[in-house]
Amino acid sequence: MARLSGKVALITGASGGIGRAMTALFAAESAQVVASDLAAPEGGDAALALALDVTREEDWARAMDAVLDRFGRLDVLVNNAGLALTKSLEETTLEEWRRIMAVNLDGAFLGTRTAIGAMKETGGGAIVNLSSVAGIVGAPMLAAYSAAKGGLRLFTKSAALYCAERNYGIRVNSLHPGFTNTAMLDDITQAFGDAVTVKAKLARRQPLGRLAEPEEVARAALYLASDEATYMTGAELVLDGGFTAQ
Numbered sequence: 001m002a003r004l005s006g007k008v009a010l011i012t013g014a015s016g017g018i019g020r021a022m023t024a025l026f027a028a029e030s031a032q033v034v035a036s037d038l039a040a041p042e043g044g045d046a047a048l049a050l051a052l053d054v055t056r057e058e059d060w061a062r063a064m065d066a067v068l069d070r071f072g073r074l075d076v077l078v079n080n081a082g083l084a085l086t087k088s089l090e091e092t093t094l095e096e097w098r099r100i101m102a103v104n105l106d107g108a109f110l111g112t113r114t115a116i117g118a119m120k121e122t123g124g125g126a127i128v129n130l131s132s133v134a135g136i137v138g139a140p141m142l143a144a145y146s147a148a149k150g151g152l153r154l155f156t157k158s159a160a161l162y163c164a165e166r167n168y169g170i171r172v173n174s175l176h177p178g179f180t181n182t183a184m185l186d187d188i189t190q191a192f193g194d195a196v197t198v199k200a201k202l203a204r205r206q207p208l209g210r211l212a213e214p215e216e217v218a219r220a221a222l223y224l225a226s227d228e229a230t231y232m233t234g235a236e237l238v239l240d241g242g243f244t245a246q
């Protein structure tokens with residue numbers, strides 16, 4: 001239970017379903033976890049809790065100062081904060097489109113840029129970007145979200161190549177979960193009717209016959225964050241019960 005021993009890991013969106021599961025697992029694997037969300041997450045196993053709106057450049061600067069003041073280093077960043085919009089493309093406003101881009105894509109860009117600045121000073125690190133199966137295949141009612149997550153997939157590869165070229169020792173990978181049992185999935189499914197019924201139908205459509213649990217996503221993030229994945233960069237780890245294999 002020490003796969004992240006000695007590492008400091010910053011997780012964004014840590015009050016959400018997947019973020020909470022990652023905070024618990026990373027801490028159990030001996031990381032010092034900095035949990036962050038719009039409001040500082042309460043409870044849980046984090047060594048430090050911070051308010052960090054990922055869309056705000058000044059929040060990132062303040063958060064990184066707090067991490068370096070407290071621990072002197074950052075080894076792992078998980079860009080996990082995310083926001084979905086289930087809406088017809090024709091009804092999506094420009095403001096809604098921009099908000100989805102801001103949280104899912106601008107947030108990961110700002111986080112990655114900030115983390116690179118800190119990680120390169122201490123010999124490297126690992127950045128894990130929470131994309132989605134929606135970043136690999138399209139979905140008629142998730143156009144803005146899909147575009148943002150698809151953008152994040154290729155941003156990840158570009159950032160990985162950038163860091164490799166400069167010998168920073170920083171690996172950058174994307175993680176692509178399928179439908180996962182969290183508040184976000186409740187929001188998405190509510191747009192199609194009763195969330196429980198829609199989720200049951202969705203589960204039957206997955207080759208494994210069920211939805212993912214946040215803990216399963218956390219285990220994949222742990223692998224990418226740990227030194228078990230030292231030859232992995234610019235890669236996309238798909239964790240979708242077979243959804244995109246069809």
Ligand SMILES: NC(=O)c1ccc[n+]([C@@H]2O[C@H](COP(=O)([O-])OP(=O)(O)OC[C@H]3O[C@@H](n4cnc5c(N)ncnc54)[C@H](O)[C@@H]3O)[C@@H](O)[C@H]2O)c1
Pocket residue numbers: 012013014015016017018019036037038052053054055079080081082083084103130131132133176177178179180181182183184185
């Ligand atoms: N649940 C799924 O089916 C699923 C599938 C694939 C990918 N994902 C991705 O996994 C990640 C985690 O999602 P989740 O399912 O745990 O969702 P969630 O809604 O439970 O958690 C998302 C968290 O992000 C936070 N957040 C939103 N805007 C923010 C901002 N501007 N700054 C900081 N934090 C902000 C929210 O407060 C929330 O705590 C997201 O990036 C999501 O897109 C989820």
